Amino acid sequence: MGRVYNFSAGPAVLPVEVLQEAADEMLDYRGSGQSVMEMSHRSKVYDNIIKEAEADLRKLLAVPDNYKILFLQGGASQQFAAIPMNLMKNRKAGYVLTGQWAKKAFSEAKIYGEAVELASSADKTFSYIPDCSDLPITDDMDYVYICENNTIYGTKYWQLPDTKGKLLVADQSSCFLSEPVDVLKYGLIMAGVQKNVGPAGVVIVIVREDLITDDVLPGTPTMLKYKTQADNDSLYNTPPCYGIYICGKVFKWIMKNGGLEGMQKINQEKAAILYDFLDSSKMFHGTVVKEDRSLMNVPFVTDSEELNAKFIAEATAAGFVNLKGHRSVGGMRASIYNAMPIEGVKKLVEFMDKFEKENS
Numbered sequence: 001m002g003r004v005y006n007f008s009a010g011p012a013v014l015p016v017e018v019l020q021e022a023a024d025e026m027l028d029y030r031g032s033g034q035s036v037m038e039m040s041h042r043s044k045v046y047d048n049i050i051k052e053a054e055a056d057l058r059k060l061l062a063v064p065d066n067y068k069i070l071f072l073q074g075g076a077s078q079q080f081a082a083i084p085m086n087l088m089k090n091r092k093a094g095y096v097l098t099g100q101w102a103k104k105a106f107s108e109a110k111i112y113g114e115a116v117e118l119a120s121s122a123d124k125t126f127s128y129i130p131d132c133s134d135l136p137i138t139d140d141m142d143y144v145y146i147c148e149n150n151t152i153y154g155t156k157y158w159q160l161p162d163t164k165g166k167l168l169v170a171d172q173s174s175c176f177l178s179e180p181v182d183v184l185k186y187g188l189i190m191a192g193v194q195k196n197v198g199p200a201g202v203v204i205v206i207v208r209e210d211l212i213t214d215d216v217l218p219g220t221p222t223m224l225k226y227k228t229q230a231d232n233d234s235l236y237n238t239p240p241c242y243g244i245y246i247c248g249k250v251f252k253w254i255m256k257n258g259g260l261e262g263m264q265k266i267n268q269e270k271a272a273i274l275y276d277f278l279d280s281s282k283m284f285h286g287t288v289v290k291e292d293r294s295l296m297n298v299p300f301v302t303d304s305e306e307l308n309a310k311f312i313a314e315a316t317a318a319g320f321v322n323l324k325g326h327r328s329v330g331g332m333r334a335s336i337y338n339a340m341p342i343e344g345v346k347k348l349v350e351f352m353d354k355f356e357k358e359n360s
């Protein structure tokens, strides 16, 4: 039995060192005689785990002191509601629609107020990022919302929108910790961790302190109020303890591997290997305009459904798994998050090259 090269969009590959360490600590976490799964979230030993995870993330991302880091439950999708509940003071916000996740956030926000479509790339199956240099942002909008890396379509904002002074709120689920980020440019960043950081069930919210208030929409559940979570250091109720512990290990793994600069460098290298091949191949084509290509999610197709299916079947048999594209795009998608080793991408490209020669 060996490990496969896992190109899943999420839940996704984690660093093998992290999994090994977690396995070693499974029955007895550092002399506590318990698994992290079994210990009280109010214990000293667990308190150290969550505090250290937070401190490491703060260091990694250079999160300024006036931003809170919250480890919450409910995934990124829960935040689609929590964001308007906490931030839509005027009940109006602008959304840029760049794919399914942005659309879902947009629909959810409409439950709570006026969500305005500022721009969209739906006309070309979300294969590009719309021009965001002069969006129709009005004074009464509480924030501008983007999905910064579009997991399904494989696009990424390489330049943030001009929000005309309004708060920027970003779903970074599938690019979180893949490169350095200037947190000061955002009012709020959120990321479901199962793409690049840890096991599903944890969502990280980084939010500017002045946005954390009691002035939330009527009916906001206690659990969804950022103030509740911030006042209790993410320990208002039982947090996703084990997931946070694994996230903490991934933060340390990133620090050991050059921090976010290190991640960016290797991620650029990995993506270039795959995109260069796609650009030179006569059989496989990328589906996204070059200037908006994601470093994390790489969708590609051949000209035939039959060939796509054959490729996926043969790739799976050869140990390259979860390459089937999202049902709304078809074809293939290789997600090459932080933990995908560069050999995985090199070997995938060798396999694609061989497949192309055998089938043309």
Ligand SMILES: *Cc1c(COP(=O)(O)O)cnc(C)c1O
Pocket: 010, 074, 075, 076, 077, 078, 101, 147, 149, 150, 151, 171, 172, 173, 174, 192, 193, 195
């Ligand atoms: C996966 C994903 C989501 C949904 O995450 P859940 O944790 O399943 O709610 C939202 N946004 C983006 C960009 C994603 O990639």
